[in-house]
Amino acid sequence: MEIVLTGSLGHIGQPLTEKLTQRGHQLTVITSTPERAGAITDLGATPAIGEVQDAAFLSRTFAGADLVYCIIPPDYTVPDINAYYRNIGQQYAAAIRQAGVPRVVLLSSFGAELDAGTGVILGSHFVEEELKSLDGVQLTIVRPTYFYYNLLNLIGSIRATGHIMTNYGGDDLLYLVAPSDIAEAVVEEIERPAEPRRVRYVYSDERTGNEIATVLGRAIGKPDLQWRVIPDGAVRQAMVDHGMHARMADDLTALNRSLRDGRLAADFLRHKPERAGRVKLEDYAPTFAAAYAGKK
Numbered sequence: 001m002e003i004v005l006t007g008s009l010g011h012i013g014q015p016l017t018e019k020l021t022q023r024g025h026q027l028t029v030i031t032s033t034p035e036r037a038g039a040i041t042d043l044g045a046t047p048a049i050g051e052v053q054d055a056a057f058l059s060r061t062f063a064g065a066d067l068v069y070c071i072i073p074p075d076y077t078v079p080d081i082n083a084y085y086r087n088i089g090q091q092y093a094a095a096i097r098q099a100g101v102p103r104v105v106l107l108s109s110f111g112a113e114l115d116a117g118t119g120v121i122l123g124s125h126f127v128e129e130e131l132k133s134l135d136g137v138q139l140t141i142v143r144p145t146y147f148y149y150n151l152l153n154l155i156g157s158i159r160a161t162g163h164i165m166t167n168y169g170g171d172d173l174l175y176l177v178a179p180s181d182i183a184e185a186v187v188e189e190i191e192r193p194a195e196p197r198r199v200r201y202v203y204s205d206e207r208t209g210n211e212i213a214t215v216l217g218r219a220i221g222k223p224d225l226q227w228r229v230i231p232d233g234a235v236r237q238a239m240v241d242h243g244m245h246a247r248m249a250d251d252l253t254a255l256n257r258s259l260r261d262g263r264l265a266a267d268f269l270r271h272k273p274e275r276a277g278r279v280k281l282e283d284y285a286p287t288f289a290a291a292y293a294g295k296k
Contacts, residue, residue, distance in 0.1 A: 058095030085123025119255030169209025181277025
C-alpha cells in the first residue's frame with residue numbers, strides 16, 4: 001500500500017514507520033526538519049520536506065497515495081492552539097480533496113466528540129469535523145487517551161513542593177496510553193478492511209492519580225509521594241506565573257477540569273476497547289524517573 005505519514009519521526013511516527021515498512025508498505029514520511037531525511041531513509045521510507053500548513057505541498061505529496069495518516073504536530077507556543085489545529089485541519093482537508101485520497105486515518109484524542117469545555121482538545125474536534133465533511137473518503141479516527149509522557153508535566157510541582165499538585169487526579173481514574181501502543185493500533189486500522197467511518201479508542205492502562213503517585217514516587221526515590229488536587233485558579237495562576245500565555249493557561253486548565261469531572265472520558269468508557277495496550281505504568285516509570293533525574 002502507498003501510504004503518506006505526517007508527524008515525522010516523533011513519539012508515534014518512529015514506531016509507526018518502523019512497523020509499516022517492516023510489513024512491506026511503501027511509505028512517504030512528511031517532516032518539516034530536513035535533518036530528519038536521513039533517518040527516514042534509513043528506515044526504508046521516502047522523506048518529503050515541507051510544512052503541514054502548506055496545502056499545495058500536501059496535495060503534491062498526497063497525490064497517488066492509497067492512504068494518508070494525519071496527525072497535528074502540537075505547538076504549545078502559539079497563542080490560540082485551537083485555531084492552530086483548525087487551520088491545519090483545513091489544509092489537510094483541502095489537500096486530501098485536491099489529491100483525491102480515498103482513505104484517511106486521523107490521530108485525534110478522546111473527548112474530541114465534544115464541542116465545548118475541553119480546552120486544547122477542542123482543536124481535535126475541529127479537525128475531526130473538517131475531515132468528516134469530505135465526500136467519498138473512508139475515514140478512521142483513532143482516539144488515544146492520556147499520554148504517559150504528559151505525566152512529565154508534573155515534575156515541576158514535585159521538585160517545587162514535594163507533591164504532585166494539579167486540578168485533576170487524586171482518587172479519579174486516568175486512562176493512560178503509550179505511543180508504541182498507539183502505533184500498533186494505527187497499523188491494525190490501516191490493514192483492516194476499510195469502512196466509510198470508524199472510531200477506534202486506544203489505551204494502555206488505568207490508574208487513579210494516587211496510584212500513579214505511588215508508582216512514580218517509588219521510581220524516583222520518594223515512596224511517600226502524594227497527588228494533591230488543588231483549585232482550578234491555583235493551577236492556572238501557576239502556569240501564567242511560569243510564563244505561559246493566558247489563553248493557553250485557560251485551555252489547559254479547562255482540559256484538566258474535563259479530566260476531573262469525567263466528561264473527557266465519557267464516550268471512551270461507552271466504547272472502551274476489550275483489550276488494553278501492552279505498556280503498563282510500571283513499564284513507563286523508569287522513563288519518568290530518568291526525566292526527573294535530569295536525564296534524557
